[in-house]
Amino acid sequence: MSALDRALTIDDLKQMARRRVPKQFFDYVDSGAYTEGTYKANEEDFKKITFRQRVAVNLEDRNLSSTLLGQPVAMPIAIAPVGSTGMTDADGEIKAARAAEKFGIPFTLSTMAICSIEDVAENTTKPFWFQLYVMRDRPFIERLIDRAKAAKCSALVLTMDLQILGQRHKDIRNGLTAPPRMTPRFVAEMMAKPGWAFRMLGTRRRTFRNIHGHVDSATNLSSLTEWTRTQFDLTLNWKDIAWIKQRFGGPVIVKGILDAEDARLAVENGADAIVVSNHGGRQLDGAPSSIRVLPEIVDAVGDKTEVLMDGGIRSGQDLLKALALGARGALVGRIMAFGLGAGGEAGVLRALDIVRRETDTTMALMGERDIRNIGPHNIYSNDLVKRQGY
Ligand SMILES: Cc1cc2nc3c(=O)[nH]c(=O)nc-3n(C[C@H](O)[C@H](O)[C@H](O)COP(=O)(O)O)c2cc1C
Numbered sequence: 001m002s003a004l005d006r007a008l009t010i011d012d013l014k015q016m017a018r019r020r021v022p023k024q025f026f027d028y029v030d031s032g033a034y035t036e037g038t039y040k041a042n043e044e045d046f047k048k049i050t051f052r053q054r055v056a057v058n059l060e061d062r063n064l065s066s067t068l069l070g071q072p073v074a075m076p077i078a079i080a081p082v083g084s085t086g087m088t089d090a091d092g093e094i095k096a097a098r099a100a101e102k103f104g105i106p107f108t109l110s111t112m113a114i115c116s117i118e119d120v121a122e123n124t125t126k127p128f129w130f131q132l133y134v135m136r137d138r139p140f141i142e143r144l145i146d147r148a149k150a151a152k153c154s155a156l157v158l159t160m161d162l163q164i165l166g167q168r169h170k171d172i173r174n175g176l177t178a179p180p181r182m183t184p185r186f187v188a189e190m191m192a193k194p195g196w197a198f199r200m201l202g203t204r205r206r207t208f209r210n211i212h213g214h215v216d217s218a219t220n221l222s223s224l225t226e227w228t229r230t231q232f233d234l235t236l237n238w239k240d241i242a243w244i245k246q247r248f249g250g251p252v253i254v255k256g257i258l259d260a261e262d263a264r265l266a267v268e269n270g271a272d273a274i275v276v277s278n279h280g281g282r283q284l285d286g287a288p289s290s291i292r293v294l295p296e297i298v299d300a301v302g303d304k305t306e307v308l309m310d311g312g313i314r315s316g317q318d319l320l321k322a323l324a325l326g327a328r329g330a331l332v333g334r335i336m337a338f339g340l341g342a343g344g345e346a347g348v349l350r351a352l353d354i355v356r357r358e359t360d361t362t363m364a365l366m367g368e369r370d371i372r373n374i375g376p377h378n379i380y381s382n383d384l385v386k387r388q389g390y
Helices: 012-018 023-029 037-048 092-102 116-123 138-150 169-172 184-192 193-200 221-231 238-246 260-268 290-301 316-324 333-367 380-389
Strands: 067-068 071-073 078-081 129-132 155-159 254-258 273-276 306-310 331-333
Touching: 012 071, 012 333, 023 169, 023 184, 023 333, 037 290, 037 316, 071 155, 078 092, 078 333, 092 116, 092 273, 092 333, 116 138, 129 138, 138 238, 155 238, 184 193, 254 260, 260 273, 260 290, 273 290, 290 306, 290 316, 316 333, 331 333
Parallel strands: 078 331, 129 155, 155 254, 254 273, 273 306, 306 331
Antiparallel strands: 067 071
16 A cells, blocks of 8 residues: 555545654744734634534435536536745646646646746646736736636636735745755755655756746746836735736636635625635635635625635545535645645545545435535534634
8 A cells, every 4th residue: 555545544645644754844834924813724614613413315326426617517616816836846736737637627827837828837737726926917817817728728717816915934934945055954855855855956947937938027036026016016906807807808807815805805896606715725815715705705695606715625525515515616725735745646646546535435424416506504503603612
């Protein structure tokens, strides 16, 4: 039995990733802003929700497949955009995109990815989603949207909760950069993690390739870092959805919604779907968990748009709780990153398979055969959720 096969939970994969990935890149994934309060709440609040157990139901022919934005999916999840995935493992975005394709779910490529839109398109056969950060350099952003369109990306995920960067103490303490600086400490790390180092030496993809070579003023690493730091557009607003949507010509999913009023504004301004998200607890520390605000956002716009959510999903049970509270589907960030760190493409597939099995068994024990029927009737009522501290 391989080490990956012995991993039974996402936490097992996380521990494997911790052993295989250099500390600065493992910590980059396993971190939240400031006190990490929101990062922790994202996971903890799932535990406050309890399932209704129903028995004596015919459980033959169970179904986990569904649709997201009209596209068939093997399970109602998508891989969330995770910047610098190619530092967790060499060519990480390509590996994760391939795993998503094999599994039958969408993969989202971050603007701040190591592998470029073109790299992923050349190494996959199905359309993926592209996540857009709006930057001050408008001509660059227009070209980026055009590149996503040319690569036949099937949706644009417009992230609106990162006009300025939340502070993650671990990254500052670790002196995080991509590619890493060859300090004595980092060289010692590479010797302790030779598999990672060996694979990284075998690829030329070690910097932000959506940007590098596409911006005149960001030709080397230090100018690229400086360009990126000063580029996030502080004036981003609801009206921007319209021109982005028009330029892309396909569906735009607005990500980073944590408030019912913002959800209404996103829909009024043309969002084709929204992602209830606090960026995995990496931006506004002290904001509520995503699962906590999901019900009120579904109440506000659930009949007008598809409401997806992300933040804190670590198991099939968590996914089912999100669906029970009205999400159409969920994005998973760290599940993918831990799987990738634990074992590359096979590790991401293992992570997805763990979630699939947990979802199937849990759904059956709840007395359900079809994931599309999961709803509020599967958990103790929202009143109970409230009494449990929501
Ligand atoms: C290491 C890391 C990098 C991320 N980078 C991005 C990014 O580039 N763009 C973006 O929209 N969200 C980014 N996110 C947020 C994720 O898309 C997603 O909202 C979050 O990971 C969901 O929480 P989960 O990790 O608990 O599943 C990042 C998250 C992590 C953990």
